[in-house]
Amino acid sequence: MNEFNNPKQVHPPLGAYSHTVTVPPNATWLVLSGQVGVDAKGKLRAGMRGQAVQVFRNILACLRANGMHKEDLVKLVVYVTESRLIEEYRVARAEMLGGDVLPASTLLVIDGLAQPDMLIEVEAWAAKG
Amino acid sequence: MNEFNNPKQVHPPLGAYSHTVTVPPNATWLVLSGQVGVDAKGKLRAGMRGQAVQVFRNILACLRANGMHKEDLVKLVVYVTESRLIEEYRVARAEMLGGDVLPASTLLVIDGLAQPDMLIEVEAWAAKG
Amino acid sequence: MNEFNNPKQVHPPLGAYSHTVTVPPNATWLVLSGQVGVDAKGKLRAGMRGQAVQVFRNILACLRANGMHKEDLVKLVVYVTESRLIEEYRVARAEMLGGDVLPASTLLVIDGLAQPDMLIEVEAWAAKG
Numbered sequence: 001m002n003e004f005n006n007p008k009q010v011h012p013p014l015g016a017y018s019h020t021v022t023v024p025p026n027a028t029w030l031v032l033s034g035q036v037g038v039d040a041k042g043k044l045r046a047g048m049r050g051q052a053v054q055v056f057r058n059i060l061a062c063l064r065a066n067g068m069h070k071e072d073l074v075k076l077v078v079y080v081t082e083s084r085l086i087e088e089y090r091v092a093r094a095e096m097l098g099g100d101v102l103p104a105s106t107l108l109v110i111d112g113l114a115q116p117d118m119l120i121e122v123e124a125w126a127a128k129g
Numbered sequence: 130m131n132e133f134n135n136p137k138q139v140h141p142p143l144g145a146y147s148h149t150v151t152v153p154p155n156a157t158w159l160v161l162s163g164q165v166g167v168d169a170k171g172k173l174r175a176g177m178r179g180q181a182v183q184v185f186r187n188i189l190a191c192l193r194a195n196g197m198h199k200e201d202l203v204k205l206v207v208y209v210t211e212s213r214l215i216e217e218y219r220v221a222r223a224e225m226l227g228g229d230v231l232p233a234s235t236l237l238v239i240d241g242l243a244q245p246d247m248l249i250e251v252e253a254w255a256a257k258g
Numbered sequence: 259m260n261e262f263n264n265p266k267q268v269h270p271p272l273g274a275y276s277h278t279v280t281v282p283p284n285a286t287w288l289v290l291s292g293q294v295g296v297d298a299k300g301k302l303r304a305g306m307r308g309q310a311v312q313v314f315r316n317i318l319a320c321l322r323a324n325g326m327h328k329e330d331l332v333k334l335v336v337y338v339t340e341s342r343l344i345e346e347y348r349v350a351r352a353e354m355l356g357g358d359v360l361p362a363s364t365l366l367v368i369d370g371l372a373q374p375d376m377l378i379e380v381e382a383w384a385a386k387g
Contacts, residue, residue: 007323010316011296014372020320023287029152031204031254034235038140058139062149065136075289077381079237083370106292106381108337109370112212112238114143123206123235125289158281160333160383163364167269187268191278194265208366241341241367243272252335252364 001129002027002074004102016093017105021074023127030066030126034079035059036118048085048119052092055122060096068126073103075125083109085119130258131156131203133231145223146234150203156256159195163208163250164188165242177214177248181221184251189225197255202232204254212238214248259387260285260332262360274352275363279332281385288324288384292337293317294376306343306377310350313380318354326384331361333383341367343377 004018013019023029035058037051038044045054063069080089086107103124113121133147142148152158164187166180167173174183192198209218215236232253242250262276271277281287293316295309296302303312321327338347344365361382371379 005323007319009298009319009323010293011298011300013291014294014296017291019291019293019316020324021289022324023289025284025286026154027287028154029156029256031150031152031233033142033146033148033233034206034237035139035148036143038143040138040140042140058148061136061138065134065138066149066151077292079235083374086372104289104291106337106379107372108292108368108379110237110239110368114215114236116212121235121237127287155283157283158285158385160279160281160362162271162275162277162362163335163366164268164277165272167272169267169269171269187277190265190267194263194267195278195280208364239366239368243344243365245341250364250366 002127016099016102018102021104023074024129027127027129030068032059032062032124034121034123036121044117048088049092051120052089053096055120056096059122059124063126068128070097070101072126072128073101073124074127076103076105077123078107079110079121081110081112081119089120131256145228145231147231150233152203152256153258156258159197159255161188161191161253163252165247165250173246177217178221180249181218182225184249185225188251188253192255197257199226199230201255201257202230202253203256205232205234206252207236208239208250210239210241210248218249260385274360276360279362281332282387285385285387288326290317290320290382292379292381294379302375306346307350309378310347311354313378314354317380317382321384326386328355328359330384330386331359331382332385334361334363335381336365337368337379339368339370339377347378
């Protein structure tokens with residue numbers, strides 16, 4: 001089983017994540033491409049809320065298709081194109097993952113993604129013992 | 130063996146990558162530093178094409194030196210400094226990796242790299258069962 | 259044991275890192291959240307030096323709390339908000355990790371982090387056979 005920890009010597013997490021996740025030697029890993037807000041028909045959703053919800057739909061579909069679940073997520077790297085969009089991302093994340101899925105995480109504001117109207121991309125790693 | 134999948138519930142990949150890669154428990158992992166367009170003599174190549182080709186030369190050399198091959202790549206994270214350079218990167222990638230090497234991938238436009246004249250950096254992860 | 263290598267066919271590393279790290283199949287992995295310059299009391303340290311030193315204190319605390327050590331680090335991804343801060347980061351890194359801890363590494367200049375006064379974030383991965 002993966003173990004999610006927050007060492008006492010480090011400040012409490014500043015959001016919905018764990019400082020560390022331990023993955024045991026017998027784990028199968030699932031490596032995901034960065035997911036963007038494109039739906040199953042190939043259409044980029046409008047706005048941060050629509051794109052962020054779609055990103056997590058895609059991540060959850062990738063997990064399910066490989067026999068994994070959101071509890072198996074061990075790492076998220078979240079890229080947004082404007083800092084003013086961070087709060088809206090957090091709301092969508094809470095809605096889609098709930099409050100008890102706490103992989104190690106990183107949040108970054110970057111210049112751009114593969115297409116100019118993409119506002120968010122999320123990389124995920126999962127592992128199952 | 131690593132398994133490369135594209136779940137039916139997620140849009141087809143927007144480029145040369147797989148949505149998910151499953152790495153089995155018995156795999157040896159190869160973790161690579163972000164590779165830049167510096168050749169074996171320490172000279173930074175000129176232009177996106179030159180740098181991107183060199184990046185993949187370096188990645189392939191790193192794989193070979195550790196008994197791995199391009200088919201063992203499970204993840205690429207590509208950082209470019211200008212969105213107008215993305216297409217040129219894709220051409221170099223296709224030339225160097227071919228069309229049937231499809232690791233999970235992420236593409237990001239960022240402010241800069243370790244030196245101001247670097248245009249691209251690629252991080253790679255490989256795994257072999 | 260993890261193996262740190264620099265292939266002869268690739269230029270010597272441009273800083274304190276190894277081009278490749280091999281992690282054996284029996285390893286336990288430790289996945290860390292991106293660490294920022296916030297101390298144990300929740301206060302963001304001032305300036306690049308203060309933040310970078312705190313980042314490595316946090317990383318070392320995360321390792322120790324999970325029975326690992328700096329020698330088990332296999333990958334660092336360093337995000338800084340301004341290229342003029344890179345040298346100051348390198349000094350703090352050398353001070354905190356010493357010269358013989360050489361994980362695979364990537365250094366990127368990005369637009370911003372989760373809070374506007376954060377200057378640096380470092381993601382780390384560790385593995386122990």
